[in-house]
Amino acid sequence: MQREIKNEWIYQQSPKEVWDYLTQPELLALWLMPNNFMPIAGHEFQFQTKPIPSLDLDGIFHCRLLEIVPFQKLTYSWKGGSGNGVFTLDTVVAWTLEKHGKGTKLILKHSGFKEANLSIFMGMTDGWQSNIQKMISHLNATRDGSINA
Amino acid sequence: MAVSTLDAFQVIADPSRRQMMQLLSKKSMTINALTENFEMSRPAVSKHVKIMCRAGFISITDIGRERYCTLKQDGFNELQDFIDYFDNFWAGKLKKLESILNHKAKSK
Numbered sequence: 220m221q222r223e224i225k226n227e228w229i230y231q232q233s234p235k236e237v238w239d240y241l242t243q244p245e246l247l248a249l250w251l252m253p254n255n256f257m258p259i260a261g262h263e264f265q266f267q268t269k270p271i272p273s274l275d276l277d278g279i280f281h282c283r284l285l286e287i288v289p290f291q292k293l294t295y296s297w298k299g300g301s302g303n304g305v306f307t308l309d310t311v312v313a314w315t316l317e318k319h320g321k322g323t324k325l326i327l328k329h330s331g332f333k334e335a336n337l338s339i340f341m342g343m344t345d346g347w348q349s350n351i352q353k354m355i356s357h358l359n360a361t362r363d364g365s366i367n368a
Numbered sequence: 369m370a371v372s373t374l375d376a377f378q379v380i381a382d383p384s385r386r387q388m389m390q391l392l393s394k395k396s397m398t399i400n401a402l403t404e405n406f407e408m409s410r411p412a413v414s415k416h417v418k419i420m421c422r423a424g425f426i427s428i429t430d431i432g433r434e435r436y437c438t439l440k441q442d443g444f445n446e447l448q449d450f451i452d453y454f455d456n457f458w459a460g461k462l463k464k465l466e467s468i469l470n471h472k473a474k475s476k
Contacts, residue, residue: 224455228462232469240465250465274453308450327458332451 223330230323234290234316237323241293241314252280260287264295277302282312291316297329379423384408385416392426392439399435 230237240246242258252266262284270278276299286294292315299308310331317324380386388402403413417437420426429436 222451224451224458226455226458226462228466230466230469232473236469237465240469250468251461271453274449325462327462329454329458 222332223328224332225329226327228325228327229319230325232322234318234323237316237325238290241316242287256282256284258284258287260284275301275307281306285311286313373419373422379420379425382416385420388413388416388437389420389425389439392437396429396436396438399437402437 240250242256244254244256247254247256252268254266255264256262257264264282264284266280266282268278268280270276279299279302281298282295284293284295286292292313294311294313297308297310297312298306300306310329313328313330315326315328317326380389384406387405391397391402391405399410399414399417402417403410406413417426417428417435421428421437425440427438427440429438
């Protein structure tokens, strides 16, 4: 039961202009967060904001640039935790830019949200058997995935 | 009676414990109140409670002469909290980007 966030926004500016705001650290900082982003695949960087105690996050998002297709696509990992080296948030942020008339349609997909620990399964009061089945198939899929990788 | 430390899988593998957690997901209960729902002795229920407590699924609070068991909700809500938070977060940021881009266009 992975869940994801999808958000679309139309901007009047061209994909090139919007792209600059996604990939130039000082422009990115204007609307998102202070960062040390570099548009190089594999580069590791951080976004920094205030701690978010309600989510037990220390306010530093650890990212790694996974994919970059100029003016079209940008994907990075997005991890966070309380600062003890364990990432309770281990997700992926993907940006897609499409021409929309004279402007740009920007699509954000934030995915990979999953059960941080087994106790989340306990939140479901019904359908135990099916939940455990799902957990088993999820574990199997993870195992198969790591074999293929 | 010795209480063994079980891992999370072993804890939820037991049907009685799953049923106890389902009851506790609705409200906190005393061990006596829990016992009324089962055909087992109070010490037997108490042993299950200790196992669940030790594995971090529930907490126990002594109030007067009663022991209250409460399901630890933190872990259960974590996933939805993350999703809700970032859904709002991104919507706010994308809107901010729009106002910055438009402001820039005007000042040209």
